[in-house]
Every structure is written in C-alpha cells, then in structure tokens.
Amino acid sequence: MTAIDKRTWGIGLGLAVVACVLVPNVLSSYWIYLAITAMVSAVIMQSFGVIVGRAGVMSLCQMSFAAIGAWVVLRLNLSDAPGGFLLWLVIGGLAAVPVGVAIGLPALRIRGVNLAVVTFGFAVSADIVLNANQFPGTEELKTLNRPSMFASNGKFFILVVIVFVLLAVLLEFFNRTRIGMSWRELRYSERAAAAHGTSVARSKLAAFALSAFIAGVGGGLMAGQLGLVVASNFSMGQSLALFAVAILIGPHHTEGAIMGGVFGAVMATILDKLKLPQDLGGLLFGFFAIFALRTGVSQTDFTRARKREAEGRKVLAALPERNESEKAGPVVAPPVGGAPLLEVRDLTVRFGEVVAVDGVNLTIPDGGVVGLIGPNGAGKSTFIAAVTGFLAGYEGNVVLAGQSIDRLSPSARARLGLRRTFQTTTIAPELTQYEYLTIGAGRKLSKQEADELLDFFGCPPGEVPVSIVDVGTRRLLDVAAAIAARPKVALLDEPAAGQSAAESLTLGRRLAEVPSRFGVSILLVEHDMELVRAACAKVTVLDFGHVIASGPTREVLDDPAVMAAYLGTADVPLV
Numbered sequence: 041m042t043a044i045d046k047r048t049w050g051i052g053l054g055l056a057v058v059a060c061v062l063v064p065n066v067l068s069s070y071w072i073y074l075a076i077t078a079m080v081s082a083v084i085m086q087s088f089g090v091i092v093g094r095a096g097v098m099s100l101c102q103m104s105f106a107a108i109g110a111w112v113v114l115r116l117n118l119s120d121a122p123g124g125f126l127l128w129l130v131i132g133g134l135a136a137v138p139v140g141v142a143i144g145l146p147a148l149r150i151r152g153v154n155l156a157v158v159t160f161g162f163a164v165s166a167d168i169v170l171n172a173n174q175f176p177g178t179e180e181l182k183t184l185n186r187p188s189m190f191a192s193n194g195k196f197f198i199l200v201v202i203v204f205v206l207l208a209v210l211l212e213f214f215n216r217t218r219i220g221m222s223w224r225e226l227r228y229s230e231r232a233a234a235a236h237g238t239s240v241a242r243s244k245l246a247a248f249a250l251s252a253f254i255a256g257v258g259g260g261l262m263a264g265q266l267g268l269v270v271a272s273n274f275s276m277g278q279s280l281a282l283f284a285v286a287i288l289i290g291p292h293h294t295e296g297a298i299m300g301g302v303f304g305a306v307m308a309t310i311l312d313k314l315k316l317p318q319d320l321g322g323l324l325f326g327f328f329a330i331f332a333l334r335t336g337v338s339q340t341d342f343t344r345a346r347k348r349e350a351e352g353r354k355v356l357a358a359l360p361e362r363n364e365s366e367k368a369g370p371v372v373a374p375p376v377g378g379a380p381l382l383e384v385r386d387l388t389v390r391f392g393e394v395v396a397v398d399g400v401n402l403t404i405p406d407g408g409v410v411g412l413i414g415p416n417g418a419g420k421s422t423f424i425a426a427v428t429g430f431l432a433g434y435e436g437n438v439v440l441a442g443q444s445i446d447r448l449s450p451s452a453r454a455r456l457g458l459r460r461t462f463q464t465t466t467i468a469p470e471l472t473q474y475e476y477l478t479i480g481a482g483r484k485l486s487k488q489e490a491d492e493l494l495d496f497f498g499c500p501p502g503e504v505p506v507s508i509v510d511v512g513t514r515r516l517l518d519v520a521a522a523i524a525a526r527p528k529v530a531l532l533d534e535p536a537a538g539q540s541a542a543e544s545l546t547l548g549r550r551l552a553e554v555p556s557r558f559g560v561s562i563l564l565v566e567h568d569m570e571l572v573r574a575a576c577a578k579v580t581v582l583d584f585g586h587v588i589a590s591g592p593t594r595e596v597l598d599d600p601a602v603m604a605a606y607l608g609t610a611d612v613p614l615v
C-alpha cells in the first residue's frame with residue numbers, strides 16, 4: 041500500500057468514525073432513518089462496483105440478488121435460527137452466490153447489451169416470483185430481530201457503516217489479487233486479459249459471485265432496517281435506477297459507492313417531498329447515465345484520472361532530455377539461439393474460402409529472435425493468433441518446449457509461457473504503467489524490476505498513467521508487460537508501429553538484447569526492415585499465407601523473390 045493509499049484509508053476510516061458518532065447523536069430520527077437508507081444503498085452500490093465498475097459487465101439484476109439475501113435472513117428470523125442477525129447476513133450473502141454464478145454462466149459466451157438482456161430477464165422473472173409470494177414473516181407479522189447491541193436506528197446505522205467498511209476492506213484486498221487486477225483489464229479487452237494468462241471465464245464468474253454476495257448482504261441489511269420487506273423494495277425498476285447511478289458515479293471506488301448511496305436516498309426523499317413519482321428518479325439517472333455510458337468514464341474515474349494525470353505530467357516535465365543515441369544503448373548482434381523452443385508444424389488457417397496461413401513451418405530457437413515478415417494480408421497476424429490459441433480451428437501442431445499445446449486455451453498457453461502483443465493495444469487508460477506491468481507479469485513486481493523494464497523499453501516512469509502516454513509508447517509498454525511475465529516465447533505483432541525511424545532502430549537493438557537479459561525468446565512481426573535487421577538473426581517471409589523464404593536475415597532480405605513480394609512486382613502467389 042502506497043503512502044497516498046494509507047492516507048486515503050486513514051481519512052476514510054476517520055470519516056466513518058465521525059459519522060458513527062454524529063449521525064445517532066445529533067440527527068433527528070427522520071434523518072437517521074435516511075442515513076441508514078443511504079448506507080444500505082451504498083452497500084448495494086458496492087456490489088454494482090464489482091460487476092459493473094470493475095469487470096465492466098452490464099448487470100441489471102443486482103436487486104434480485106439483494107432479494108435473495110433479504111429472503112434468507114427473514115426466513116432464518118422466522119424460524120429463530122441460531123447465530124442471530126449477523127450470521128444470517130453472511131448466510132444471506134452466500135445464498136445469493138450460486139444464483140450469481142448461474143446468471144454469470146451465459147456471460148462466458150455473450151457480452152455487452154446481450155448480456156444485459158439476460159440479467160434483465162432474470163430481474164423480470166425474480167419480480168414475478170416475488171410478487172406472487174410474500175417474504176417470510178409477512179403473514180405471521182414477525183419482524184426481524186435486530187441484535188440487542190444494534191437495536192435502535194442510531195445503533196443500526198453504526199452496524200451498516202461497519203459492514204460497509206468491512207466490505208470496502210474485502211474489496212481492497214480482492215482488487216489486489218490476480219483476479220481482481222484482471223477485472224480492470226477485462227473491462228477494456230477480454231482478449232488482452234486472456235493474452236496475459238487470465239482465465240476470462242473464472243474472472244467473470246468471480247465478479248458475479250462476489251457482487252451477488254455483497255448484494256445479498258445489502259438485501260439482508262434492508263430487511264434489518266425495515267423489519268419486513270415487500271417485493272417492490274427489490275423491483276427491476278430499482279435495479280435499473282441503481283445501475284444508472286452506478287454508471288454515472290462509479291461505485292468501484294469507495295467514495296463512489298457512498299455518493300451513489302446518498303444520491304439514491306436523497307433523490308427518493310426529494311421526489312417524495314415534491315410528491316413526484318419515484319420512477320422519475322430512475323428516468324433522470326438513466327438520462328445522465330447515457331453520457332457516462334458513451335464516454336465509459338464515471339464521475340469518480342474522471343476525478344481520480346484528473347488528479348493522477350496532473351501528477352503524471354509533473355513527473356514527465358521533470359524528466360531530463362535524452363537524445364536518441366543515449367537511448368539507443370549498445371549494438372548487440374542479433375541472437376541465433378539454440379535448441380528449438382517453439383515449433384509450429386504445418387499450420388493452416390482457413391477463413392471460408394480464404395487460406396490465410398497455408399502449411400507454415402516455423403521454429404523459434406531457445407534464446408533467439410526470429411522475424412516473420414511479409415506484405416499486408418500475408419497471414420502474419422493470423423499466424424500469431426493461431427499459435428497463441430486465439431484462433432481455435434487451425435490445422436497443424438504447435439509444440440512449446442516439447443509439449444503439444446493445441447488443445448489449450450489462450451490463457452492456458454499464456455500461463456505456460458507463450459505471450460503475445462496485439463497490433464492494436466487496448467490498455468485500460470485508468471491504470472498506471474506500474475499497474476499494467478503487474479497485470480502483464482501476473483505477479484507482484486519489485487519497483488526495481490519494473491523500473492528496469494520501463495527504462496529498457498524507453499517508457500516513462502511507472503507512476504505515469506497510461507491515459508497520458510502516446511500510442512507508440514503504449515505499444516512499448518505492451519512489449520514490456522509481455523516480457524515482465526518472463527515467458528518462454530513472446531510473439532510481438534508490429535511493436536514499432538507509431539515509432540520514428542530512430543526509435544524503431546533503438547527498439548530493434550533492445551529486442552536483440554532481450555533473450556540474454558530476460559531469458560525470453562522472440563518472434564517478431566514487423567514491416568520496418570531496419571528494425572528486423574537489428575533484432576533478428578533469422579527471418580521467415582510469408583506471402584499469401586505461404587513461406588516464400590526462410591533463413592539468415594541478410595540473405596533473405598536480399599532475395600529477389602522477397603523483394604518482388606514487397607515491391608509488388610509479383611502479382612501471382614509465390615510458392
């Protein structure tokens with residue numbers, strides 16, 4: 041935890057204590073009740089924070105999970121189950137988890153609006169079931185038994201604050217785990233997350249499970265506040281309105297969850313006082329949320345980004361000027377490498393009638409840097425996609441360190457030591473470079489290790505946020521993140537796009553150094569021949585999906601057939 045994090049946590053906890061002292065002792069019973077409503081909503085907002093804010097999944101059924109929590113708590117209360125309210129709260133939260141996972145299962149195949157429809161469908165079904173049935177205790181008029189310590193509304197407010205803080209701590213812990221970090225990437229790009237070794241399925245299901253648990257606890261707290269609940273407390277309209285608030289405010293940050301809770305409670309009260317229908321609140325939130333959905337940036341994200349960017353700009357302004365020859369570093373002979381490490385045999389990829397890769401054989405030696413070149417549309421990116429598992433239906437074999445990996449998913453291949461970068465990078469702009477390197481590495485990096493990597497690839501200092509880094513540097517950061525994982529082989533797809541000729545040559549020299557310095561062998565797809573000459577001892581040339589030449593770089597690049605393919609004098613496939 042950084043010093044800033046510690047300070048923020050200190051202030052947050054201090055404010056929680058102040059609220060627990062002031063609210064019960066200073067406010068009137070009406071405002072205490074409203075404060076409880078706001079904090080219960082804030083807990084439910086935390087559940088939106090996980091699924092919507094972190095994982096970027098459009099879930100419209102969080103109130104249905106809350107209903108499950110409330111139902112279980114009231115059922116246990118009705119049968120005077122042992123353990124009391126606090127234990128029932130946990131059980132209520134846990135009861136929502138399997139349902140959350142079940143709703144999350146379709147999320148493994150669909151995303152975006154389609155997934156929103158699935159979750160909305162569940163909310164509608166839950167609505168119908170809840171309206172047709174009463175919550176436990178309603179018929180018997182048995183209201184919830186609060187623990188004696190938290191019996192009064194003032195004391196119950198303190199309990200809700202404690203639960204909120206405990207959940208905030210749990211989330212802080214979770215956000216630092218591998219799965220929690222992966223959510224931040226998942227929100228922007230599932231394929232980038234998979235390329236970093238994240239199991240997208242596990243990561244999404246974990247988000248559904250955790251958010252359902254928190255919503256279930258929120259529902260239980262609502263039962264504790266009201267004594268008895270009715271179906272309309274958990275209607276799909278409520279889910280929609282809170283979803284809109286979540287998009288607008290960004291409850292994945294603790295202050296956002298509180299703001300969302302307060303906003304929801306206050307808006308309901310204002311509408312009530314003005315004798316306006318509550319649905320108007322949902323409508324208003326929805327209207328504003330459209331703007332947040334369009335930009336993908338919530339209020340808290342925006343505020344935090346501005347602060348971070350201002351600090352990042354200061355760091356950039358203080359950097360000493362370095363000329364290109366200083367950055368270039370030593371000239372290293374392109375490494376030939378030793379025994380075969382990645383072997384691709386007879387690889388064929390078809391897209392309908394188009395044969396994008398046609399029986400390609402290619403070997404990356406241990407400790408070597410091999411180039412894969414060819415004109416636009418030759419099949420280079422398709423080759424990388426197939427080898428790394430992103431195109432499942434290929435023919436041929438891919439063997440990594442003697443092990444056939446054809447049946448493995450992209451994330452499993454990444455975890456075995458096969459990393460890739462993409463032609464278009466989609467790094468979450470809210471991350472700092474340090475954070476992105478950690479996600480790429482899949483482990484905690486020491487500051488020294490991260491600094492060394494960033495410096496080696498010519499990226500700015502780690503605390504600079506990605507949002508103020510130019511596109512060319514983002515590509516270098518992507519390469520640094522792939523190397524940070526210390527894979528066996530990294531497959532780099534045009535890493536020099538967006539670089540000047542001098543920067544490109546510098547990158548070539550650096551890549552030549554990677555095997556000896558980081559123990560990573562490389563397949564490099566590039567159009568910049570100077571870079572290829574600087575980095576690669578061997579080159580394979582593709583044209584129309586076929587290998588037209590392969591061998592030592594200098595010989596291959598001087599081959600007339602290769603020149604013809606590049607200069608366009610060959611108007612038929614060269615086989």
Ligand SMILES: Nc1ncnc2c1ncn2[C@@H]1O[C@H](COP(=O)(O)OP(=O)(O)OP(=O)(O)O)[C@@H](O)[C@H]1O
Binds near residue numbers: 395396417422423463
């Ligand atoms: N998803 C797809 N569906 C259909 N055809 C595709 C698909 N992806 C690639 N292709 C086709 O496969 C061929 C090879 O494309 P690929 O992107 O692999 O070439 P490339 O060598 O990487 O080109 P560039 O240098 O422009 O990136 C092209 O004819 C392309 O149109």
